[in-house]
Amino acid sequence: MTSVQSLSSPARLASPEEGISTDELALAARNHGLPLEALRYDLTPPGLHYLLIHYDIPFATDAEWMVTVTGSVARSLTLDMAAIRELPRRTVAVTMECAGNGRARLHPRPVSQPWMVEAVGTANWTGTPLAGVLEAAGVTPDAVEVVFTGADHGVERGVxxxxxxxxxxxxxxxxxxxxCYEMNGEPLLPQHGFPLRLIVPGWYGMAHVKWLRDITVVDTPFQGFQQVTAYRLRQEPDEVGEPVTRIFPRALLVPPGFPDFMSRRRFARPGPIMIEGRAWSGWGPVVSVEVSADGGATWAPATIDAHSDAAADGAADPVRRWAWQRWTFLWDATPGAHELCARATDGTGRVQPLDDRWNRGGFANNAVQRVPVTVE
Amino acid sequence: MTSVQSLSSPARLASPEEGISTDELALAARNHGLPLEALRYDLTPPGLHYLLIHYDIPFATDAEWMVTVTGSVARSLTLDMAAIRELPRRTVAVTMECAGNGRARLHPRPVSQPWMVEAVGTANWTGTPLAGVLEAAGVTPDAVEVVFTGADHGVERGVxxxxxxxxxxxxxxxxxxxxCYEMNGEPLLPQHGFPLRLIVPGWYGMAHVKWLRDITVVDTPFQGFQQVTAYRLRQEPDEVGEPVTRIFPRALLVPPGFPDFMSRRRFARPGPIMIEGRAWSGWGPVVSVEVSADGGATWAPATIDAHSDAAADGAADPVRRWAWQRWTFLWDATPGAHELCARATDGTGRVQPLDDRWNRGGFANNAVQRVPVTVE
Incomplete structure (x- = not known):
């Protein structure tokens, strides 16, 4: 066994009383979620979009970056950034969410990046359709999948x-x-994949490969670590498991009132409060958002806004169908302790569960958000 | 006792075996540090600068923002952002660090935002000197302090x-x-105090009040919560304590090689590796950086670069003396397990300790960074 293998631990579940470990904390200090009050913005400002970096942010320059297209293609391609920017340009507003969002709420807790509910963000992503590049390379009839390789390098569970x-x-x-080479009309930030990344609207974040340097068309299903070992829904470690793909529906609300520093517990004044939030699904449009002020015992419908037509950065007519939708709910806050919840349902009939959805990787846990609020 | 007081806990220390709590994790998921590989950048890219928000990010517009100057002044002032931008303009490159950086390494651990070593960042901050505004208001002879009030509102330890x-x-x-109204040549981001904040070069982050809406000149020392209760160096809870002010020296290095996902433990290949890092102090210029590859048993000098003259955003001649300095060290990596450390000394003779510096708030712990690296 090499030291890489001996020092890189297998996946594990936390024991029942085990607090967050220093390793989990170190990941939480690097990666970060969306502060929930930033759900207010249709497009997430730079630095507030959630971030999950598996290894290190590679150092890259636009001038020297190359991406190759190889494998089951008639013509292998090597493209620099100037060549990519000359290709047809398209802007898509995309809500992106980490597949592990909600993991830290699970019992037992899968030990990994410990998200609560905040691993989400929305941006206008600009680039060129991958389909056009694959057509230029000439995909051959034996092709079944396309493998995307990033420049970030590391070890994960011994590999x-x-x-x-x-x-x-x-x-x-x-x-x-x-x-994709622009985020909200600017070159990608280093942490979001500068200078080039993949964007796969509707899918959890693991699919949107950052620092993209190779595209390989393959004639057999890819068996890489992140495809068949990680990012699988499993109850037992020896299951093949179901792949993690599209984002399950979720609604989040801007916690009303004001917080306690340490507990983030909320306080509000009595009277009418306009609750606002966002809702999304990678499977289909959100068709309903319901709000509960009693911890999920009773529910009332929220009002969903139409998708906004205007992009904050002036991009002409971005595709909006993959972006979250704003919703509002007028809450009459009465003195006492309340628990606000929101629940989204999408056009395919998928709806958020009240209880956590457990699997060994802690993926796709879209249980409803719960926000205790004390009104006085 | 109101519910605000009963639901907002006093300061506490974690018990010896207590893991990171869900409350600490929720803070770590909102706030975030600098990924250490981003020490590579002279100016920290947007979104990688550390962030500590006590309460919520207030929603603000540039057009409606007003700051007042009141108290012991001859003429009270109310300034909008257009008026502030017409005042003399100055750009200062500033390394800012959270006073709580290093807190989560302490035993026992003060329960608060749980930073390891990464709560730092450097930016070009542009604004108008406060002195000019105070002179315009005409500070009266009884004045002793100036109080800065932000728009972020919350509860902290019952207050x-x-x-x-x-x-x-x-x-x-x-x-x-x-x-200050610009960061790296752009309007402030919401999380960094948009549209107006204070910048106090050389001081820990708590002094740089964000979302600044009032400046009050006072004739007695300010007794507010963040001045006399929080941000004090104390060994016992009933001490008055020493105020936290300027940043103690620290050097951090870009961890070489590549990481394990979960532990962030590093692996590297044998051979010469150019180690690079940054060093800073709010008390005076950094005059030496030393590196150890054996956990602090032996030390060798690093080479400190001169301050770069060029600002990435083209600002004319920013003041550089408050910004970190780059340093390098050529390490001959031999197979085996090593622990890299770096230690900064400033011109006042202050030097980083090898062991953690403990106080009840977990402030100003500038013990040397330790980076285990396995070479094979």
Whole structure:
């Protein structure tokens, strides 16, 4: 066994009374979520969008970056950033969420990046459709998947690797899948994949490979670590498991009133309070948001706004169907202790559960948010 | 006792075996540090600068923002942002660090925002000198301090408050103290105090009041919560304690090689590795950085770069003396387990300790960074 293997631990579950470990804390200090009051912004300001970096942020320059297209193609391609920017340009507003969002609420807790509910953000992503690049390379008839390799390098559960994920050829050829070089009208920030990343609207974050340096069309299903070991829904460690793919519906609200510093517990004054939030699903449009002020015992419908037409950065007519929708609910806050909840349902009938959805990786836990508020 | 008081806990220390709590984790998920590989950048890119928000990020517009100057002045002032931007303009490159940086390494651990070593960042801050505004208001002879009030509102240890801090009149009148409206040549981001904040170069972050809405000149020392209860160096809870003020020296290095995802433990190949890092002090210039590859048993000098003259955003000749300095050290990495450390000394003779510096608030713990690296 090499020291890489001996010093890189296998996946584990926390014991029942085990607090958050120093390792989990170190990840939480690097990566970060959206402060919930920033749900107010249609497009998440720079630095408030959630961030999950598997290894290190690679150092990169725009001038020297190259991406290759190889494998089951008629013509291998090597493209620099100037060449990519000359290709047809498309802007898509996308709500992106980490597959592990909600993990730290689970019992037992899978030990990994410990998200509560805040691993989300929305941006206008600009790039060129991947389909056009694959068409230029000439995908051959034996192709079944496309593998995307990033420049971030590390070890995970004993496996040294560059970050890699695949999509089926059908998913890869979808209209809104982009080779992306701008976020909200600016070059990508280093932590968001500068100078080039993949954007796969509707999918959890693991699919949107950052620091993209190679696209390989393959004739057998990809068996890489992030595809078949991580990012699987499993109850037992030896299951093959179901792949994590699209984002399950979720609604989050801006916690009303004001917080206690340490507990983030909320206090509000009595009277009418306009509760606002956002809701999204990667499976289909959100068709209803309901709000409860009694911890989920009773529910009332919220009002969902239409998608805003204007992009904050002036991009002409971005595709909006993958972005969250704003909703509001007028709450008559009466003195006492309350627990606010919001619940989204999408057009495919998927709805948020009241209780946590457990699996060994802590993925796709879209249980309803619970916000205790004391009114006095 | 009101519910605000009963639901907002007093300060406490974690018990010896207590893991990080859910409350601490919720703070770590909102606030975030600098990923250490971003020490590579002279100016920290947006979103990678550390962030500590006591309560919520207030919603603000540039057009409606007003700051008042009141108290022991000949003429009270009310300034809007257009008026502030017409005043003399100055850009200062400032390394800012949270006073609680290093807190989570302490035993016993003060329960608060649980930083490891990463609560730092450097930016070019542009604004107008506070001294000019105070001169325009005409400070009266009875003045002793200046109190700064932000718009962020919350509860802390039972005390409902707007965030407030003071400076002595002498400190407030220093050349480089700014009413600041730009960060790296762009309007402030919401989380960094948009549209107006205070910048107090050389001081820990608690002094740089964000979302600044009032400046009050007072004739007696300010007794507010953040001045006399929080941000004090105390060994026992009933001490008056020493105020937390300027930043103690610290050097941090970019961890070499590549990480394990979960532990962030590093692996590297044998051979010469150029170690790079940054060092800073709010008390005086850094005059030496030493590196140890054996956990602090032996030390060798690093090479400190001169301050870079060029600002990344093209600001003309920013003041650089408050910004970190880059340093390098050529390490000959041999197979085996090593522990890299770096230690800064400033011109006042202050030097980083090898062991943690404990106080009940977990402030100003500038013990040397320790980076285990396995070479194979």
């Amino acid at each position: 040294e690797q560059d970050y890699q994920r695949s999509l089926s050829l059908t998913d890869a050829m979808a209209d809104d899948v982009l080779l | 409902e408050q707007d965030y407030q801090r003071s400076l002595s009149l002498t400190d407030a009148m220093a050349d480089d103290v700014l009413l």
